[in-house]
Amino acid sequence: MKKIVKSFIALLCIVLTLANCSSVFASEKALSIDNINTQQIQTYHVYKPDKSWDLSKKSYRVDGSADLTVLYTSYYFTGVESMKITIKNHYSNDLTVNVYKMGSIDLLRSSKKIEGGKSLTWTVNTKKTANYYLQFSAECKVTGTVSNGG
Numbered sequence: 001m002k003k004i005v006k007s008f009i010a011l012l013c014i015v016l017t018l019a020n021c022s023s024v025f026a027s028e029k030a031l032s033i034d035n036i037n038t039q040q041i042q043t044y045h046v047y048k049p050d051k052s053w054d055l056s057k058k059s060y061r062v063d064g065s066a067d068l069t070v071l072y073t074s075y076y077f078t079g080v081e082s083m084k085i086t087i088k089n090h091y092s093n094d095l096t097v098n099v100y101k102m103g104s105i106d107l108l109r110s111s112k113k114i115e116g117g118k119s120l121t122w123t124v125n126t127k128k129t130a131n132y133y134l135q136f137s138a139e140c141k142v143t144g145t146v147s148n149g150g
Contacts, residue, residue, distance in 0.1 A: 048072050048106075049133045054079035056128075059147035062087065066138050073146070076102055076131040082149030083124045083132065090141040092116035097142075099124050102131040123149040 049072055053060060056079040064071050077083060089095040097120075099110040109132065110124045126132055136142055 048102075049074050049076040051075045052078055052131065055083060055146065055148045056080050059145055062134070062142060062144045062146065064136070065090075065141035066136070069138050071136040071138070071140065071142070073134045076133040077126075077146060078131050079128055080126060080148045080150060081128055083126055084121065084147045084149035085124065085134070085144065086119065086121040087112075087114060087136075087142055087144035088119040089114040089116055090143065091139060093139060095140050095142065096137040098135040100133055100135060101126075102133065119144075 051074060053075040055077050060073075060075070060077075062073065083099070085097070085099070087095075087097055093116050095114045095116075097112050097114060098108055100106040101109050109126075110122070112120055112122055114120045124132070134146065
C-alpha cells in the first residue's frame with residue numbers, strides 16, 4: 001500500500017509540474033528605437049536571472065507571459081544609479097511588478113500594482129555596483145522597457 005501511495009504522489013508531482021509550464025517568447029536581436037539601442041529580454045517562470053546586463057550601455061525591452069507561475073527577467077540589471085521602468089499589463093486582471101536587489105537575501109526595492117489594460121512608468125533608485133531584477137505576478141502578459149533612469 002505504501003508503494004502505491006508513493007507512486008501516486010510521484011505521478012501527481014509530475015502532473016502538477018507539467019501543468020505549471022507557461023508559454024514565453026523573446027528575441028535576442030538588438031533593436032533601435034528613438035536612437036536608443038535596446039535589447040529584447042526574455043522573461044520566464046521559476047528561475048531568477050543569472051546573466052548581467054549593464055543599463056548604462058543599453059536599454060531593454062521586456063515581452064513575456066505566464067498563466068500559473070511568476071515571471072522573472074532573464075537578466076539582472078547593473079551599472080546605473082536609477083532604473084526607469086515602463087510596463088504594459090495586457091491582461092484584464094491587476095498585475096504586481098516587484099523590483100528586487102540581489103544578495104544573500106534578495107531585498108524588495110519597489111512594488112507596483114498595474115491595473116488591467118494599463119501601463120505604468122516609474123523610477124527606482126539603485127547602486128551602480130548592485131544587481132536588480134524584475135518579478136511579475138501570474139497570470140500575466142507584459143511588455144515594456146527597462147532603461148537608465150539618470
